[in-house]
Amino acid sequence: MDTSPYLPSSRLFINPMYLRPEAVPEYGLLSQADRDAIAELHEKLDEELADEPLIDRDTSWVFKREALKIIYRAGLRPARQMAFDDFKRRQGRRLRDFAVWCVLCEQYGNDWREWDDDLQRPSSPRISSLCNDYRDEIAFNEWLQWVSWNQLSDAQQVARDTGMSVGIVADLAVGVSAASADTWMMRDVYARGITVGAPPDGYNQLGQDWGQPPWRPDRLEDTAYVPFRSMLQTVLGHAGGVRIDHILGMFRLWWIPAGGTPREGTYVRYDHDALIGIIMLEAQRAGAFVIGEDLGTVEPWVRQYLAERGILGTSVLWFENDSNGQPITPDHWREWAMASVVTHDLPPTAGYLANEHVRLRHELGLLTESYEEEAAAAESEQDLWMRRLDERGLFTDDVDDDVEAKVLALYRYLTLTDCRVLNVALVDAVGDHRIQNQPGTWKQYPNWQIPLSGVDGQPLLLEDLYQMDRPMRLAAVMNGYSWVSSPIRPNPLR
Numbered sequence: 001m002d003t004s005p006y007l008p009s010s011r012l013f014i015n016p017m018y019l020r021p022e023a024v025p026e027y028g029l030l031s032q033a034d035r036d037a038i039a040e041l042h043e044k045l046d047e048e049l050a051d052e053p054l055i056d057r058d059t060s061w062v063f064k065r066e067a068l069k070i071i072y073r074a075g076l077r078p079a080r081q082m083a084f085d086d087f088k089r090r091q092g093r094r095l096r097d098f099a100v101w102c103v104l105c106e107q108y109g110n111d112w113r114e115w116d117d118d119l120q121r122p123s124s125p126r127i128s129s130l131c132n133d134y135r136d137e138i139a140f141n142e143w144l145q146w147v148s149w150n151q152l153s154d155a156q157q158v159a160r161d162t163g164m165s166v167g168i169v170a171d172l173a174v175g176v177s178a179a180s181a182d183t184w185m186m187r188d189v190y191a192r193g194i195t196v197g198a199p200p201d202g203y204n205q206l207g208q209d210w211g212q213p214p215w216r217p218d219r220l221e222d223t224a225y226v227p228f229r230s231m232l233q234t235v236l237g238h239a240g241g242v243r244i245d246h247i248l249g250m251f252r253l254w255w256i257p258a259g260g261t262p263r264e265g266t267y268v269r270y271d272h273d274a275l276i277g278i279i280m281l282e283a284q285r286a287g288a289f290v291i292g293e294d295l296g297t298v299e300p301w302v303r304q305y306l307a308e309r310g311i312l313g314t315s316v317l318w319f320e321n322d323s324n325g326q327p328i329t330p331d332h333w334r335e336w337a338m339a340s341v342v343t344h345d346l347p348p349t350a351g352y353l354a355n356e357h358v359r360l361r362h363e364l365g366l367l368t369e370s371y372e373e374e375a376a377a378a379e380s381e382q383d384l385w386m387r388r389l390d391e392r393g394l395f396t397d398d399v400d401d402d403v404e405a406k407v408l409a410l411y412r413y414l415t416l417t418d419c420r421v422l423n424v425a426l427v428d429a430v431g432d433h434r435i436q437n438q439p440g441t442w443k444q445y446p447n448w449q450i451p452l453s454g455v456d457g458q459p460l461l462l463e464d465l466y467q468m469d470r471p472m473r474l475a476a477v478m479n480g481y482s483w484v485s486s487p488i489r490p491n492p493l494r
Contacts, residue, residue, distance in 0.1 A: 001057045003448040004437075006173045006245060007211060010181045011231045013098050014148040017057060021067045023154075024147050026074050034074065038067045054449040068147075072140050087146045094185065094230070096131075097122040099141035101181040103134045111179040122185055149237070156238040166240035169291070172231075174246040175212030189219045189227055193258045196249070198296055200263060205368040207254075207262025208440050214253050217270045229278055236286035243338070247292030247311070250275040251302055272305075280309055291338045291421065295319065303334075312420060313337040317410060318346070318381070327388045330416035339419035341410045341428065347435045348427035349407045350455075353382060356435055364444050389413060399473065401455075404431060411477050424478055429471040431455035 001017065002008070008015070021027060021038060030038075045063040049056060076084060088095060100122065101112070108115050118126040131138060152168075159167035175196060176182045183190050190213040197209040220228060235242050244250075251272040256265040283290050291312045294303055303313055315337040320328045333339065341349050347356045355378045362371040386406070389395060394409040407428055414422050427436065431454055437447045451459040454468075465471055 001061055002177060003055075003057065003446075005171070005448065007175075007177045008173050008180065009177055010098060011173060011176055012094060012182060012234050013145055014152065016068070016144040016148050017061055017064070019064070019068065019144070019148055019151060021064065021071060023151060024068075024071050025080065026071050026076065029077075030071065030074055034070050037070055041067050053451075054446050055451055056449075068144065069140065072143050084143065084146050087149065088142055091145070095142055095145060096138065097185045098145070098181050099138045100127060100131060100134075101184050102141040103137045104130070106137075107134075112184040113179060120184070121187070153238045156240070160240075164240075166289075168239045169241035169243060170235045170239040172235045172242055172244045174244075174249050175210065175214065178211065178213050183213060186227055189216060189223065190214065191216050191255070195256050195258070196253045197256050197262045197265065198254055199265060201297055206366060206440060207265070209256055209262050211442070214249075214255060214268070215270075217268070221271065221274075225274060225278055228275065229282065232279060232282040233286075236282055236288050239286070239288055241289045241291065242283070243291040243293065244279070245293050246296070247294055247306070248296065248298060248302065250279070251299070276306070276309060276311070280311070295343075307334070307336040310336070314343075315339045315417075315419060316343055316346070317341045317385075317413065318352070325384075327385055330413065331418070333417040333419055335418045335420060337419045338421040338423050339414045339417055340423035340425065341407075341414065342425050344425075344437050345439050348425060348432045349410060350403050350428070350431055351433035351435060353403060353406060354433060355379070356433065360435055360438055360445070364438065364441060366438075366440050385410070392416070401431075404470065404473075407431075408474065408477050411474060415478065415480065422478060424474060426452065429474045430460060430465065430468065431470055433457075 027035075027038075041063045045060065048059055048063075052059075104112070104115065104119060108119065112120055116126075118124045121127070156167045178195070192213065194214060195209055196212050196214045198207060200207040215228070232242075250270060252267040252269045254262070254265045255268045256262055279290060289312065290310070291314065292306055294306065294313045295316065306313060313334055313336060315333055317340070320333060322328055342352060346352060347360075351357070355375055358367075358371065358374045358378050361367050362374070367374055389406075389409040389412075392413070394412040395405055396408070399405050399408065411424065411428070430452065432452060433455075434450050434453060434457070435445075436450050438445045441447060453459050454464075455470075
């Protein structure tokens with residue numbers, strides 16, 4: 001299982017890794033022996049992972065999959081079977097093809113490009129024959145999608161029922177893995193021998209290669225954009241909003257030839273009027289709002305184009321500087337944007353303040369300037385921001401930890417802007433400092449495998465968060481109250 005959520009096996013289906021077996025309705029109907037078997041699997045998994053410093057999705061999935069199979073084999077009551085049949089009917093052929101791809105991966109390996117030629121197309125006669133041989137395994141993978149869809153729906157419904165005005169905001173990756181189900185099912189819509197990425201910039205001075213094949217703009221047009229529309233309908237199926245990773249790809253993408261470096265790429269343009277129009281149409285139908293990650297190398301007119309259509313941009317505090325390198329005052333931040341202090345491509349704020357991003361890029365050979373020059377530039381940047389925070393009186397005496405005081409002050413700064421959406425990183429809420437993802441790397445760093453940890457570096461469980469003061473202090477800042485619940489300033493929910 002690929003560790004990166006931005007290199008998925010499909011943007012049309014849900015990763016069943018996120019299922020909770022005990023929340024599947026049929027779990028409540030299991031025999032005591034089956035429940036004991038699932039409990040034993042859970043205990044064995046705990047033992048397997050007890051001393052593992054990183055998140056191990058493959059091992060977790062082996063055990064969870066076995067637990068889900070026990071529930072699946074228990075069968076469905078008539079009403080539930082009818083609902084499952086209706087789901088399959090509505091999803092149509094693409095659900096069957098996805099389930100077949102899952103089964104073929106188990107039998108022949110995860111990269112369909114290495115399979116026999118007569119397995120490399122879902123329309124192959126051999127595929128039809130295999131559907132009979134693996135009928136139950138295919139049905140199991142269809143069932144996994146059904147229960148995943150139901151659990152996502154339940155999560156969104158609970159969010160709305162408990163008073164959340166939006167609920168879940170989904171995240172849409174810019175692309176898929178070259179070995180993905182989507183490229184197998186729609187191979188003619190993706191360009192071959194090409195990956196996408198980003199040209200060199202100030203933060204990634206060697207450029208980036210994301211290892212993803214791009215949509216072919218000509219084939220999208222030939223198909224009347226049906227694959228693109230289906231993808232959006234999936235991601236907006238049970239969400240109040242969606243963040244679109246690298247929305248600049250709706251306008252142009254940096255294509256890199258196989259074997260080349262990001263420096264050797266070139267921009268290929270797309271019909272942005274068609275793509276953005278479809279995004280807004282599907283968002284309106286779903287009653288959802290759209291956030292576009294418009295960071296990086298951006299043509300000046302693009303942000304205005306998106307804002308005129310109601311798509312929020314992305315404003316990251318550390319990048320909000322004027323032409324002289326000075327921090328932009330809160331009244332000059334974009335209103336039509338989601339504001340944050342950091343992103344998943346930066347260290348948590350505690351790590352950023354400690355220059356972890358400079359140190360790591362130096363160790364990985366990603367800097368084009370000397371470590372001393374980069375560290376000095378980072379220190380200068382932080383000094384500028386700390387002075388701005390101090391000038392506005394955003395430091396308070398309610399915390400003893402100097403780093404937490406800086407983190408809270410930075411988030412207070414966000415509340416002074418007119419940005420429509422404010423974003424809090426969970427890593428900042430708990431005081432984590434380790435980098436979750438280092439752009440421009442693959443195996444050189446354990447991206448997306450770092451467990452959420454507290455100030456002491458010890459991993460945290462979800463249940464731990466509700467017993468910690470630190471997240472509550474940050475929540476109080478974002479809601480415009482002090483830690484003792486006295487109002488600081490009006491800050492209506494946005």
